[in-house]
Amino acid sequence: MPMLADPSQKYKPYTPLHLPDRQWPSKVQRTAPIWLSTDLRDGNQALANPMTIEQKTRFFHALVKAGLKEIEVAYPAASDTDFNFVRGLIDGNQVPDDVWLQVLTPAREDLIKRTVDAVAGSKRAIIHMYNATSPNFRNVVFRNSKEETVALAVKHTKIVRQLTEECAARTGTIFRYEYSPETFTQTEPDFAIEVCEAVKAAWGKAGLGDERIVFNLPATVEIAPPNHYADQIENFCSKITEREKVIVSLHPHNDRGQGVAATELGMLAGGDRVEGCLFGNGERTGNVDLVNLALNLYTQGVHPNLDFSDIQSVIDVVTACNDLPVHPRHPYAGELVFTAFSGSHQDAIKKGFEAQRARHAEAAQRGEPQYWDMPYLPIDPADLGCDYEAVIRVNAQSGKGGIAYLVQQHLGLDLPRKMQVAFYGVVQAIADREAREMTVEDITTAFRDTYRFGGSKYEGRLVLKSFKVSSEPRADSNTEDGDEPADERRLFDGTVSVDGQLRVIRGDGNGPLSALLDALRTHLDIDFGVREYSEHAIGEGSNVKAASYVELVRGGQEVKDARKSSESWWGVGVDSDIAGSGLRAVLSAVNYAIGDRALPELKLSVGFSAKSGQADVANAVLNSLQLELPRRFQASFFEVVQRAARATGGDISYTDLVQLFRATYHYGVQTPPRISLARFNLDNVGEGSRKQLNIELVWAGETRKLTAEGNGVLSSALAVLNSQIEGTLAIREYAEHSIGEGSGVEAVSFVELAYDVPGTAKRETAWGVSSDTDIAASGLKAVMRAASAFELVPKKTVNGH
Numbered sequence: 001m002p003m004l005a006d007p008s009q010k011y012k013p014y015t016p017l018h019l020p021d022r023q024w025p026s027k028v029q030r031t032a033p034i035w036l037s038t039d040l041r042d043g044n045q046a047l048a049n050p051m052t053i054e055q056k057t058r059f060f061h062a063l064v065k066a067g068l069k070e071i072e073v074a075y076p077a078a079s080d081t082d083f084n085f086v087r088g089l090i091d092g093n094q095v096p097d098d099v100w101l102q103v104l105t106p107a108r109e110d111l112i113k114r115t116v117d118a119v120a121g122s123k124r125a126i127i128h129m130y131n132a133t134s135p136n137f138r139n140v141v142f143r144n145s146k147e148e149t150v151a152l153a154v155k156h157t158k159i160v161r162q163l164t165e166e167c168a169a170r171t172g173t174i175f176r177y178e179y180s181p182e183t184f185t186q187t188e189p190d191f192a193i194e195v196c197e198a199v200k201a202a203w204g205k206a207g208l209g210d211e212r213i214v215f216n217l218p219a220t221v222e223i224a225p226p227n228h229y230a231d232q233i234e235n236f237c238s239k240i241t242e243r244e245k246v247i248v249s250l251h252p253h254n255d256r257g258q259g260v261a262a263t264e265l266g267m268l269a270g271g272d273r274v275e276g277c278l279f280g281n282g283e284r285t286g287n288v289d290l291v292n293l294a295l296n297l298y299t300q301g302v303h304p305n306l307d308f309s310d311i312q313s314v315i316d317v318v319t320a321c322n323d324l325p326v327h328p329r330h331p332y333a334g335e336l337v338f339t340a341f342s343g344s345h346q347d348a349i350k351k352g353f354e355a356q357r358a359r360h361a362e363a364a365q366r367g368e369p370q371y372w373d374m375p376y377l378p379i380d381p382a383d384l385g386c387d388y389e390a391v392i393r394v395n396a397q398s399g400k401g402g403i404a405y406l407v408q409q410h411l412g413l414d415l416p417r418k419m420q421v422a423f424y425g426v427v428q429a430i431a432d433r434e435a436r437e438m439t440v441e442d443i444t445t446a447f448r449d450t451y452r453f454g455g456s457k458y459e460g461r462l463v464l465k466s467f468k469v470s471s472e473p474r475a476d477s478n479t480e481d482g483d484e485p486a487d488e489r490r491l492f493d494g495t496v497s498v499d500g501q502l503r504v505i506r507g508d509g510n511g512p513l514s515a516l517l518d519a520l521r522t523h524l525d526i527d528f529g530v531r532e533y534s535e536h537a538i539g540e541g542s543n544v545k546a547a548s549y550v551e552l553v554r555g556g557q558e559v560k561d562a563r564k565s566s567e568s569w570w571g572v573g574v575d576s577d578i579a580g581s582g583l584r585a586v587l588s589a590v591n592y593a594i595g596d597r598a599l600p601e602l603k604l605s606v607g608f609s610a611k612s613g614q615a616d617v618a619n620a621v622l623n624s625l626q627l628e629l630p631r632r633f634q635a636s637f638f639e640v641v642q643r644a645a646r647a648t649g650g651d652i653s654y655t656d657l658v659q660l661f662r663a664t665y666h667y668g669v670q671t672p673p674r675i676s677l678a679r680f681n682l683d684n685v686g687e688g689s690r691k692q693l694n695i696e697l698v699w700a701g702e703t704r705k706l707t708a709e710g711n712g713v714l715s716s717a718l719a720v721l722n723s724q725i726e727g728t729l730a731i732r733e734y735a736e737h738s739i740g741e742g743s744g745v746e747a748v749s750f751v752e753l754a755y756d757v758p759g760t761a762k763r764e765t766a767w768g769v770s771s772d773t774d775i776a777a778s779g780l781k782a783v784m785r786a787a788s789a790f791e792l793v794p795k796k797t798v799n800g801h
């Protein structure tokens with residue numbers, strides 16, 4: 001069936017009250033009302049499965065904890081469960097002395113009696129009696145005239161008075177009385193007042209303070225806008241006699257979705273008390289939401305006298321007992337109400353937090369209140385026990401501000417604006433591709449992955465292992481008059497792991513960053529320039545660290561062009577040392593820029609303007625072959641390298657350098673040296689430590705079986721060699737170390753031999769190196785390799801020469 005073209009033919013509008021002098025529109029709420037929770041009655045009666053005694057008990061204690069002093073706990077005449085629950089609270093001494101238990105009863109004697117019995121012996125109780133007063137209910141439900149309606153209320157009020165007085169005398173319970181002209185908002189206003197006047201008279205003992213009679217004026221069904229409810233309340237308040245002896249209670253439902261507004265206007269119109277349920281449970285669309293009302297007051301600077309500082313625990317109890325969820329967009333309590341997904345909201349919130357921090361710091365200094373004034377956030381989530389975690393959540397609708405906010409919150413990094421834009425692009429691409437919300441973890445992981453930031457798991461291809469930045473005066477830095485202090489040049493000297501290989505690189509520049517970039521250019525052909533740099537501190541005191549941000553542009557461009565270039569890469573570094581953080585930021589950006597593209601071969605520069613020294617060459621050998629060259633061996637090989645690199649302008653790649661080492665010392669190559677060891681054995685001679693070496697050598701392609709004695713294996717080897725040559729070979733230096741571990745361990749021997757060339761005063765030296773699982777074999781091979789480096793003069797008497 002379509003909706004009606006003319007609904008006025010079906011639905012009658014409300015009849016406005018003529019109140020030309022209404023006061024409520026210009027009033028402001030400055031105090032909290034008396035609150036009554038009817039969760040355990042009006043809320044409970046609306047549930048498909050009413051609460052068990054255990055659930056009601058749990059809920060009751062949550063209400064007490066939240067600060068409720070008046071709690072409608074049951075309709076005791078309705079069921080044994082309700083009756084026994086109330087008795088359990090009282091008999092089990094579960095009700096704090098300052099809390100009033102309220103119970104509802106219809107205007108029926110037997111049910112009133114049971115209701116009074118339910119609360120007998122409690123410290124304080126409110127008997128709440130109701131009968132409907134509107135024309136429809138009079139005519140249809142009760143089939144009563146106005147007079148009969150008044151008579152029903154009056155008669156049963158007297159019964160309540162009599163039964164409560166008897167009970168008070170017997171048990172000492174302090175009673176109050178609440179009467180509801182049910183369907184008040186649909187009742188003729190004057191008739192509602194007439195019924196209440198009659199009830200007041202029948203009660204006969206309305207007084208001041210706790211003796212006031214409560215007239216509860218329900219919008220049993222919300223059928224008109226809130227201003228009409230306010231008019232009805234103001235009309236009632238202004239006409240009821242002995243107003244000071246009356247508490248006017250509001251009991252709005254939410255059929256038009258205006259329960260909260262109706263209550264707020266009703267309070268301005270004179271309502272002293274509000275009946276409602278947490279999160280708006282209750283008949284149909286629910287009773288008015290007490291949490292919503294209380295926190296509306298709170299955000300106006302009025303304490304509601306209710307405590308929702310741990311709102312999640314309240315939600316947990318209420319949802320468990322009602323078996324109903326709280327909507328994600330429910331005011332103050334919904335999962336999404338402090339959350340911004342959209343970019344412009346996030347941007348405003350991020351800026352808002354920054355501005356507020358500064359404003360609060362100033363206000364604190366002046367001793368002034370630190371007012372909450374945040375875009376899109378009407379209340380501080382922290383006041384409800386919520387953290388800021390959920391405030392900004394990211395999906396494809398989000399912008400740079402929100403993402404930067406999360407990076408700041410979770411990684412402590414305050415990204416410069418242009419880096420925010422750059423990282424936003426990264427996150428957007430992922431969010432678009434995956435078409436889902438990006439969790440905080442998604443974002444922080446994307447950040448770490450992109451900028452190779454935060455621990456070994458995220459290390460990039462280039463990792464700074466150690467560094468030294470030193471300075472030296474610039475040769476051309478003195479000004480003519482010499483007044484200006486000498487300008488300084490920075491020298492970077494560091495070990496960088498490049499694709500897992502440790503490399504020593506050096507460079508110089510105006511500052512540490514340009515010195516590192518120079519080193520990368522020289523050694524790796526990685527050519528970038530810095531376009532933007534910024535830094536800030538993280539933490540305080542002795543834990544303070546520096547965070548640096550670098551934007552790199554491709555080098556090799558004219559600086560002017562580089563600045564214009566749209567292609568750039570950001571990087572971030574954190575270190576307790578400020579230079580370290582900047583250097584790490586450069587490598588972070590470089591890692592981002594190079595991605596997985598093949599790097600040019602690493603180079604050492606050993607030529608005229610050498611950037612690499614003998615230690616770098618030794619390091620290269622160590623990293624590639626695990627050989628710890630003795631210092632003089634390093635010097636010797638460095639000369640070899642320099643000679644070899646002459647043809648290439650002083651540059652040599654790591655690969656060429658390692659090959660050069662192998663070839664020079666016959667280390668790990670197929671071609672044997674001129675003198676090589678075929679086999680040997682070593683015998684002890686006599687009692688002492690003298691040895692006899694029986695050795696088979698391949699000497700320039702010819703096998704020689706030789707024997708000699710010495711104090712040890714090396715001296716025996718020299719004796720063997722010296723027996724074959726003119727002149728003398730002597731050992732200048734010997735060193736050894738092990739490589740490998742466990743059963744795979746090998747000995748490495750380094751031998752430097754000196755050869756006194758016969759007939760000259762010349763003394764030549766050469767190094768040999770070898771490794772073997774047998775230490776004697778490794779020493780012998782090292783000796784033979786060193787000996788092979790000389791032009792040895794053969795002994796004339798040997799083999800007919």
Ligand SMILES: CC(=O)SCCNC(=O)CCNC(=O)[C@H](O)C(C)(C)COP(=O)(O)OP(=O)(O)OC[C@H]1O[C@@H](n2cnc3c(N)ncnc32)[C@H](O)[C@@H]1OP(=O)(O)O
Nearest residue numbers: 045075077078079105106107108130131132141142182220
């Ligand atoms: C707006 C509100 O929320 S009001 C509270 C509503 N809550 C509840 O109803 C929950 C608890 N109620 C119950 O358990 C039952 O209704 C009881 C025990 C109170 C009464 O049960 P029953 O005797 O079976 O009557 P029933 O539930 O059918 O109620 C309707 C009768 O009560 C009368 N009645 C309704 N309200 C009232 C009242 N406030 N005072 C006196 N009589 C009333 C009706 O006119 C009707 O009378 P009739 O049988 O003569 O026609």
Ligand SMILES: CC(C)C(=O)C(=O)O
Nearest residue numbers: 130180182183218220
């Ligand atoms: C009993 C009355 C107060 C009631 O619950 C209502 O009118 O909604």
